Amino acid sequence: MRLAKRLLRLGTETAFEVLARARALEAQGQEIVHLEIGEPDFDTPQNIVDAAIAALRSGKTHYTPSSGIPELRAAVAEEMRRTRGIPATAENVVIVPGGKPIINFAIHALVESGDEVIYPNPGFPIYESQINLVQARPVPVPLLEENDFCFDMDAFRKAVNKRTTLIILNSPQNPTGGVLCKRDLEEIAELAVRYDCYILSDEIYSRILYDGEFASIASIPELWERTIILDGFSKTYAMTGWRMGYGVMPSAVAPAFAKLATNSVSCTAAFTQWAGIEGLRGPQDEVDKMVAEFRRRRDVMVAGLNKIPGVSCRTPAGAFYAFPNVKSFGRPAKEIADYLLYEGGVAVLPGTSFGAYGEGYLRLSYANSVENIVRALDKMRLALDKLELERRKTSQAPEY
Numbered sequence: 353m354r355l356a357k358r359l360l361r362l363g364t365e366t367a368f369e370v371l372a373r374a375r376a377l378e379a380q381g382q383e384i385v386h387l388e389i390g391e392p393d394f395d396t397p398q399n400i401v402d403a404a405i406a407a408l409r410s411g412k413t414h415y416t417p418s419s420g421i422p423e424l425r426a427a428v429a430e431e432m433r434r435t436r437g438i439p440a441t442a443e444n445v446v447i448v449p450g451g452k453p454i455i456n457f458a459i460h461a462l463v464e465s466g467d468e469v470i471y472p473n474p475g476f477p478i479y480e481s482q483i484n485l486v487q488a489r490p491v492p493v494p495l496l497e498e499n500d501f502c503f504d505m506d507a508f509r510k511a512v513n514k515r516t517t518l519i520i521l522n523s524p525q526n527p528t529g530g531v532l533c534k535r536d537l538e539e540i541a542e543l544a545v546r547y548d549c550y551i552l553s554d555e556i557y558s559r560i561l562y563d564g565e566f567a568s569i570a571s572i573p574e575l576w577e578r579t580i581i582l583d584g585f586s587k588t589y590a591m592t593g594w595r596m597g598y599g600v601m602p603s604a605v606a607p608a609f610a611k612l613a614t615n616s617v618s619c620t621a622a623f624t625q626w627a628g629i630e631g632l633r634g635p636q637d638e639v640d641k642m643v644a645e646f647r648r649r650r651d652v653m654v655a656g657l658n659k660i661p662g663v664s665c666r667t668p669a670g671a672f673y674a675f676p677n678v679k680s681f682g683r684p685a686k687e688i689a690d691y692l693l694y695e696g697g698v699a700v701l702p703g704t705s706f707g708a709y710g711e712g713y714l715r716l717s718y719a720n721s722v723e724n725i726v727r728a729l730d731k732m733r734l735a736l737d738k739l740e741l742e743r744r745k746t747s748q749a750p751e752y
């Protein structure tokens with residue numbers, strides 16, 4: 353079969369590939385602890401499930417407008433006004449199947465081939481994949497451990513210029529758990545205005561934050577007119593399989609997103625949209641409980657990782673990922689991740705699945721029970737102790 357050449361430019365998400373390899377090992381009888389997949393292990397809150405069933409029973413089974421039902425768009429706008437202090441109305445909202453289509457739509461709607469797009473590295477791999485798809489120039493800005501994985505602002509200042517059309521931000525961040533501080537957001541905002549750039553602010557983890565208030569760049573008054581917020585239901589309400597997310601954007605841009613939806617998915621499933629209203633307007637105590645539980649797991653995970661000789665891990669401020677440094681073992685992250693899967697029985701992702709600046713790190717999702725996290729830490733310690741012994745026997749660790 354001859355596939356179109358543009359497909360060669362598409363990247364992927366390795367989490368699904370590692371999951372498949374882990375499942376194959378399980379099928380052979382091996383015990384694997386799963387820390388590779390980035391999804392809450394909780395069930396969707398019952399009130400949302402009930403709202404979906406009621407919607408199905410009342411015949412909400414047809415096409416909806418491509419930009420979503422007006423009632424949900426209004427509920428999202430209300431949520432944006434309340435949490436971000438932005439003057440959003442339903443006109444600014446486009447509902448899509450999951451947060452991910454907003455990445456594709458923003459890049460297709462706003463970026464010409466040859467334009468420059470700034471994005472975090474390590475970062476969600478779909479950014480780079482979509483930038484390459486439209487033949488724009490990907491300009492990575494490193495997130496450094498010594499900076500608690502905030503944007504390297506020196507690198508950002510050098511990267512932004514008049515050819516930059518889009519700046520992609522993600523806070524709280526996948527894979528590092530880092531959070532962009534207000535001071536950095538203000539400087540990014542100033543430069544975005546100076547160089548007339550749009551911002552795609554991926555805020556899918558905005559509710560999974562352990563300290564302080566969530567800050568969106570869109571809340572800075574001059575930025576609201578040039579920001580596309582990506583958010584959704586997947587992580588906040590444990591609804592990854594429902595496929596429902598949204599973009600909040602200037603009203604001049606929203607029709608382009610609706611057109612892209614018409615040309616691809618037509619619309620988001622009707623009954624899920626009705627359930628989404630219950631998610632946003634109904635009780636939020638299940639979300640609070642999930643975040644409290646994630647914090648407990650984060651603390652177990654980070655403390656345990658820091659006890660493993662050769663591993664060091666910062667405390668992530670948001671999302672549900674730890675990003676430990678494993679440079680001391682002197683091997684590529686991919687090799688260590690494979691070793692942990694095949695020899696240690698723990699499925700993790702190499703930092704390089706998120707870009708070149710992820711070398712020397714692993715990504716571990718702590719969206720798993722404390723019992724499984726403790727089991728994974730024991731297995732990792734055993735396997736990495738063996739690796740360290742081998743390293744000592746053979747040679748010194750090379751520097752990355």
Ligand code: PLP
Binds near residue numbers: 390450476587
């Ligand atoms: N953005 C980031 C940073 C993510 O980590 C993910 C999912 O892992 C998404 C977007 C996509 O979310 P959804 O599953 O709602 O499409």
